[in-house]
Structures are given as structure tokens and as C-alpha cells.
Amino acid sequence: MTQTRLILITALFFTLFSNYSFFSNVVEVYPFEGMNIVYLLSLTLLLFTFMVFLFTLLSSRYTIKPIVILMLIVSSLTSYFMSSYHVVIDSDMIRNTVQTDLSESLDLFDINMVLYLLFLGILPSIFVYRTTLQFGSFKVESFRKIKTLLLSLLIIIIILLSFSKFYTSFFREHKPLRYYTNPTYWIYSIGDYIAKTLNSGEVVLKPIGLDAKITDSNKEPKLVIMVVGEAGRADHFSLNGYSRETNPLLKKENIINLPYVNSCGTSTAHSVPCMFSVFDRDDYSYKKGISTENVLDVLHHTNQIEILWRDNNSDSKGVALRVPFENYKTAKNNTICDEECRDEGMLVGLDNYINKRKGKDILIILHQMGNHGPAYNRRYTKEFRKFTPVCQTNQLEECSQESINNAYDNALLYTDYFLSKVIHLLKKYTPTHKTTMLYMSDHGESLGEHGIYLHGLPYFMAPEAQTHVGAMVWFGENNKKSIDPSKKYSQDNLFHTLLGLFDVQTTVYKKEMDMFR
Numbered sequence: 430m431t432q433t434r435l436i437l438i439t440a441l442f443f444t445l446f447s448n449y450s451f452f453s454n455v456v457e458v459y460p461f462e463g464m465n466i467v468y469l470l471s472l473t474l475l476l477f478t479f480m481v482f483l484f485t486l487l488s489s490r491y492t493i494k495p496i497v498i499l500m501l502i503v504s505s506l507t508s509y510f511m512s513s514y515h516v517v518i519d520s521d522m523i524r525n526t527v528q529t530d531l532s533e534s535l536d537l538f539d540i541n542m543v544l545y546l547l548f549l550g551i552l553p554s555i556f557v558y559r560t561t562l563q564f565g566s567f568k569v570e571s572f573r574k575i576k577t578l579l580l581s582l583l584i585i586i587i588i589l590l591s592f593s594k595f596y597t598s599f600f601r602e603h604k605p606l607r608y609y610t611n612p613t614y615w616i617y618s619i620g621d622y623i624a625k626t627l628n629s630g631e632v633v634l635k636p637i638g639l640d641a642k643i644t645d646s647n648k649e650p651k652l653v654i655m656v657v658g659e660a661g662r663a664d665h666f667s668l669n670g671y672s673r674e675t676n677p678l679l680k681k682e683n684i685i686n687l688p689y690v691n692s693c694g695t696s697t698a699h700s701v702p703c704m705f706s707v708f709d710r711d712d713y714s715y716k717k718g719i720s721t722e723n724v725l726d727v728l729h730h731t732n733q734i735e736i737l738w739r740d741n742n743s744d745s746k747g748v749a750l751r752v753p754f755e756n757y758k759t760a761k762n763n764t765i766c767d768e769e770c771r772d773e774g775m776l777v778g779l780d781n782y783i784n785k786r787k788g789k790d791i792l793i794i795l796h797q798m799g800n801h802g803p804a805y806n807r808r809y810t811k812e813f814r815k816f817t818p819v820c821q822t823n824q825l826e827e828c829s830q831e832s833i834n835n836a837y838d839n840a841l842l843y844t845d846y847f848l849s850k851v852i853h854l855l856k857k858y859t860p861t862h863k864t865t866m867l868y869m870s871d872h873g874e875s876l877g878e879h880g881i882y883l884h885g886l887p888y889f890m891a892p893e894a895q896t897h898v899g900a901m902v903w904f905g906e907n908n909k910k911s912i913d914p915s916k917k918y919s920q921d922n923l924f925h926t927l928l929g930l931f932d933v934q935t936t937v938y939k940k941e942m943d944m945f946r
Contacts, residue, residue, distance in 0.1 A: 431563055432493050432570070433485070433577055439497050439557070440480035443612060444473060447477060447504050447549055450511035451476075451609035458603055468595045475588045478611060482581035483613065485574055490564050498554040505550030509542050513826050514803070514882040515875075516890040517608040520621040522885050524698045524715070527622075528914060530743050532758070532769070536804040539824050572783040605890045625715050632720050637707055638727030638935040643734075643790070645932035649907070651781065651790045652862035653930050654851055657701065658844065658870030659742055659799030659900035660884060663688065665834075665841055669903065673816065675841040680850035687944075690900040690916040692872045696885045699873040701746040701796075704920035707937055710888075724924045725752050728792060734931055735786050736795065739775040740796040749794070758798070769807060772797045772847045776854060783858065790931055791862075795851070799844055802874060802883050805836035809843035825882045833876050852903050864905030865930055869923065902945075910945040918944055 430438075455472065459465045470803035487496055488524040507518050516522060564570055590597050599606070608614050663669050667676045693703035693710045702718040703710065705725065728734045729752060736747035741757045757763040757775045765774035773794045783791060800808060803823040820828035848868055855864040874894040875881040884895045900918070904910055910930075921946045929943035930937065940946050 430560060431573070432490070433573055435497070435560060435562060436481055436484045436488060436577070437556070439500075440477050440484060441502075442553060443480055443504065444477045447508045447611045448476065448609070449508065450515070451606070451611065453611050454606055456603075458606065468592060471588050471592050471595075472599075476584060476613075478581050478584045478588070480613065482578060482585065482734055483616075485577045485581065488574075490570070492740040493562070494557055497557050499558070500616075501554045502546070502550040502614045503615065504882055505546050505548075506542070507615050508549055508611055509545035510537075511609060511611070512545075513541065513824070515880050516883060516885050517605075517887065518618055519608060519616040519887055520618045520625060520655070521694065521696055521699050521887070523615075523618050523622040525696045525885060528698050528743060528746065530758075533743060533801065534920040536807070539822065551578060605887070608887070616617055635721045636726070636730075637722045638730050638933075638937045641727050641928075641933050641935040643731050643932055644934045647895040648788075650788055650862050651865070651908075651931055652855065652858050653792050653867065653927075654855060655792065655794045655927070656848060656851060656866065656868040657742075657794060657796045658868060658899060659697065659797045659801050660872060660874040660892050661800055661841070661844065661870030662873035662876075663690070663870075663897045663899045664836060666899045669899070673838055675838050676845045677842075678845050679901070682849065682852050685902045685904070685912055687900040687902065687912075687914055687918060689824075689915070690869065690898050691917075692870070692896050692898045692918040695740065695872050695888055695891045695895045697871050698746055700792070700920065702748055704869070704871070704923045705748045707924055709921040710927065712921065722751075724747055724927050725749065725792075725794075727928065727937065728931060728933065730935075731931075731933060734790045734792055736792045736794075737782065738794045738796065741770060741772050741775055741798045742796045742801070745794075745796065767810065769798070770812070771800070772843070773850060776850055779854060780857075787861075792931070797844065797847070798838045799870070800837060800874060801891055802837075805833070806841045808840035813839050813842040813846065815839060825877060831879050834941055837874070845854075848901075855903070855905060859907060862905070863908035865908060865910075866903040867926075867930075868902070869900040869920065872896070873898050895933045912945050 455469065459468060461469060510516055511518070665671050665675060667674050668679060668684065669688045691699050693713060694700040703713045705723040706713055706715055706718055707721065725736055725748060729736060736752040738745055738752060738754045739757050740754065741763065747753060755762055758770050760766045760770060763770040763774035764777050765771045779793065798808060806819050806821050816838050818832050819836040819839060820832040822828065824835055851866050855866055858864055873882050874884050875892060875894050878892065878894060881892060886895060886913050888896065922942050925942035926937050926944045928938045929946055
């Protein structure tokens with residue numbers, strides 16, 4: 430067949446078989462009735478024609494097959510994730526994918542993914558690979574390409590003008606719907622990711638807080654353990670009024686719960702570097718994050734604070750590049766590992782670390798595995814299997830809402846246990862240090878509400894479950910701080926709060942942003 434015919438068949442295949450998420454979301458907004466039927470048919474034709482235009486623009490005698498096969502393989506996987514978890518493949522999701530390690534990727538692997546890959550990716554790719562394409566002369570092929578591009582463009586213009594009122598509403602009022610188009614949106618997202626990630630030259634790190642110094646004249650050293658949680662949504666903490674007891678140990682401690690804290694993003698790759706940066710959520714970007722020092726650097730500039738980052742998640746997302754970092758997702762460092770390494774293992778050896786630094790201010794950051802989904806049932810040991818039955822598969826759409834909640838809440842019980850152990854460790858040093866435990870989750874988690882799972886939706890369309898995070902603080906007896914727990918905070922406050930905890934004076938510190946001032 431000709432190259433043009435292959436493009437037409439491919440575009441039709443994508444339209445009919447790879448865009449279930451797109452059309453299912455569109456039908457929710459425009460039910461298949463009355464004049465909407467005409468609009469939906471025009472939208473189908475528009476999507477098909479746009480893909481013909483795009484594929485024709487990208488194709489040539491030597492690139493057509495590799496491009497189509499690559500799109501088929503990738504689109505089969507994006508179709509699976511969008512259909513199963515109701516996520517969208519934007520630039521932040523691309524970044525999350527790039528930064529996800531193998532063990533986290535295996536959590537997402539299941540038979541349904543294989544079936545999507547087989548029937549929407551591999552088998553169509555074999556058909557494309559085995560198809561013999563007939564090419565004319567350069568002049569003939571150029572004429573065909575121009576004719577196809579012009580005809581496609583004409584059809585697109587006619588459709589948009591014929592139903593201008595509908596498309597004006599569609600593009601302005603229902604912008605998120607286009608995020609589900611496959612493969613057009615993930616192609617755009619890759620381009621957006623590259624544009625945000627790549628720089629014209631070497632990244633030059635901008636120093637901040639070089640004037641940082643500690644103003645507290647009290648000689649009693651400070652010991653702060655900051656726990657960065659994973660996927661801890663606020664409304665499943667019993668400290669926040671959740672009907673189930675998910676914080677039985679923490680409620681026995683003198684916890685100051687912070688019920689109104691919002692995240693900077695909806696994914697670890699975005700939230701973690703953002704929460705430690707000097708920029709607030711509206712000003713933060715990936716490029717600003719990698720080219721500007723963060724609060725750990727400012728604390729380090731004092732030359733009086735020992736800093737350690739221990740990680741049982743994927744990594745620090747660039748936050749701990751210039752401070753001591755230890756990977757606790759491996760049995761080489763973590764002595765408490767079974768089917769996976771446990772957060773509790775990050776506490777082993779801290780006594781030795783602290784005792785070697787007598788008289789010094791110390792900040793220890795512990796980055797949890799926490800409630801990382803979708804395999805919530807693997808995030809805790811059997812002693813914490815309190816709520817049953819539990820979803821024991823990563824195919825969350827096949828589990829009942831109750832079993833998903835049970836597995837997630839059991840994982841929160843383990844976090845409750847882990848945080849209580851952090852507090853017990855700090856209590857030993859209360860006679861000699863001003864001790865503080867600060868917990869803040871990186872983002873929340875959707876558990877199937879409205880058919881949405883996991884996290885990572887664009888912030889403006891993400892449900893509160895993904896942006897309202899668990900947070901709390903514990904102070905030792907000799908380290909009382911004032912805070913209004915009824916006030917609304919966000920991860921924007923963390924930069925200035927950490928500086929305040931160590932009484933650091935610097936021009937980048939904003940007292941009004943310090944939660945404890």
C-alpha cells in the first residue's frame with residue numbers, strides 16, 4: 430500500500446481503539462443524545478483528520494514505519510494507564526516516569542498491561558512492519574504529501590467553522606478533555622518535558638542565603654527530624670477526624686496536628702523539590718528548582734548544622750545533591766527488609782550518628798516509601814493488617830472500594846508506627862537537645878473516587894484527595910513553639926519553617942511564612 434493509505438489506517442486505528450479514555454470523558458460532559466450526537470461525530474472526524482495531518486507531517490520514506498510502530502507501542506501503554514487509573518500523560522507524568530525506579534515500575538505491571546500492549550501495540554506493529562509500502566518518485570511523493578496536508582487542513586477548518594459555538598465551549602470551558610487524546614497529547618507532553626528539562630548550556634547553580642547565620646545564643650543544640658511522607662492524604666488520618674483509627678500511637682503523643690496543609694504538586698518529582706525550594710507553588714518550575722539552591726543549602730551555609738538525608742523512596746529528586754545522602758531502599762544499608770525495605774530501617778544507626786556529633790545542631794530528613802501505590806498491600810508488614818479484606822493486586826479497578834481503602838489505611842497504620850518510633854528516638858535526646866519531629870507528605874492519593882486512582886493529575890484539575898496532605902509536628906519538652914493549627918498552610922511554608930527551627934537569620938527568610946513564628 431501507499432504511505433498515505435498506511436497513515437489513514439493508522440489514524441483510524443488510533444481513533445477507534447486507543448481513545449477510550451478521551452471519548453468516555455467527553456460523553457460525561459456531552460451525553461450521546463440530541464445535537465450532541467452530531468458534535469461527537471464531528472469531534473471524532475476532527476481527531477482522525479488531525480492525526481492524519483500530524484502523521485503526514487512527520488513521515489517520510491525512511492521514517493514512516495519506525496514512527497508508527499513507536500506510537501503504537503507507547504500509545505498502548507498510555508491507553509492502559511489512562512483507562513485503568515484515569516491519569517493524564519502530561520510533562521510532569523513524563524518526569525515521574527523517567528525518575529521512577531525499577532521496583533516502583535514493577536508495582537504497576539499486571540496482565541491487563543500485557544493485553545493492552547499486545548493488542549493495541551505489538552500486533553498492530555507487526556502488521557505495519559510486514560506491510561510492503563510502494564513509493565513513487567520524489568515529485569510524486571511530495572505532491573501526495575502536500576495534497577494530504579492541504580486536504581486535512583481544509584477538513585479541520587470546515588469542521589471548526591461549522592460547529593464554532595461547540596468548539597469554542599469545548600476548548601475554553603473543557604480544556605482538560607484534550608489531555609486524554611492519544612497519541613497527540615503524550616507527544617506534546619514529551620516535547621514540553623524536553624523544553625522544560627533541557628537547557629541551552631550547562632546549568633549554573635544560583636546560590637542563595639550566603640549570609641545565613643544562627644542567631645540563637647542558647648548553647649543547647651537542636652535535633653530536628655523531618656519526615657517526608659509519600660501519598661499521605663489528609664482525610665485518611667484519624668487525627669483529622671477520619672472515622673477509622675489510623676493514628677492510634679500518635680494520638681498518645683503530644684502531637685500538634687496540622688489539618689489544613691496543601692501540597693505544591695501532585696507527584697513526588699514535582700512536590701519534593703518544590704517544598705524545599707525558596708519558590709512558592711505559583712513561581713516554582715523544574716528549571717528554577719535545579720538552578721537555585723534550596724533550604725538545605727542555606728542551612729549548610731551556616732557551617733553550624735549537620736545535615737543527613739536518608740531515602741527509602743526513589744531518591745531526593747535533586748534536593749540532597751549537595752548534602753550527605755544515604756540510600757535505604759537497598760538491603761546493603763537497610764537492615765529491615767523483607768519483600769521490600771521498610772521505612773523503619775532508616776532509624777537504625779541514627780543513635781550512633783547523633784552521638785558522634787555532640788553539641789552540634791542536626792537536621793535529619795527521612796524520605797518514606799509510605800503509601801506509595803498502587804501496591805498498598807506491600808507497604809506494611811502483617812502486624813498492621815488490621816482492616817480487611819485488602820486489595821492484593823495492583824489492578825485497583827478490579828478491587829472493591831472497601832478493599833482499596835483497607836490496604837491504604839493499613840499502610841497509614843505503619844506510618845503511624847514509624848512516626849511514633851521517630852518520636853521515641855527523639856525523646857532520648859530531649860535532656861540534651863531541643864528536639865523536633867516534623868512530618869509532611871509530598872502529595873495525596875486518589876483511591877477510586879469518581880474512577881480516579883493514584884496521583885499526578887495536573888494541579889488545577891486534581892481532586893482535593895491529591896493536594897490536601899497529612900502534616901504534623903512534635904516538640905520536645907524543652908522546645909515549645911507556638912503555632913495556630915487552625916490556620917491554612919502549604920508546602921510553601923516549609924523553607925522558612927526549617928530556617929526558623931534553627932534560628933537562622935538570612936535575607937531569604939520570611940518570618941510571616943514560618944509556621945512556628
